[in-house]
Amino acid sequence: MDWQSESPELWAFLGSLHRGETLSGTVAAIERFGVFVALDEGPEHPVFPGVGFITIPELSWRRFEAASDVVQVGQRVSCEFLQFDTWNAEARLSLCATQSDPFQAFAECIAVGQELRGRVTKRVPFGVFVQVADGIEGLVHRRELTSTSVEAPEDVVQVGDDVTVVVTEVDRERRRLFLSRRQVSPDLR
Structure with a gap:
């Protein structure tokens, strides 16, 4: 679809937005691939439930199973504008960009x-x-679970087990934390 000629008002609105700008709206629909947001300002989208769209990775810093664990239809949200998606004629948004990253605060400590x-x-x-x-x-x-070779992690620990671990690496850029159970003092395991 040629959005520019079919919906010039929408095209002009999206073209006027600036990266980093905060946009507010209401969650209009939750799909397995992301969340549509009906923005307070600007025209309605001729096809989608909202002009704004939040991809799954931009919903939260925390791990979650479903988008509905983070937002609900009808909920008010304020998001950061990331880019004008010219293919779908929508504003790509980030909800997590408006919140502090708990990983970075943790990494400081x-x-x-x-x-x-x-x-x-x-x-x-x-x-x-x-x-x-x-x-x-x-x-x-797996190689950091115990000092002996392990075929499968379930041979050593189960989901729900409380364990003591040692921090072996903190990758702030990629938001990754690497741990070892093998390097813990034997009496603390």
């Missing part, structure tokens, strides 16, 4: 070598994820 307590939240073939603070999870690679 910890150091490599520090021991932390946490709960195993997920098993994957290459290790386990451990939640060490509210919304903060780190990976314990």
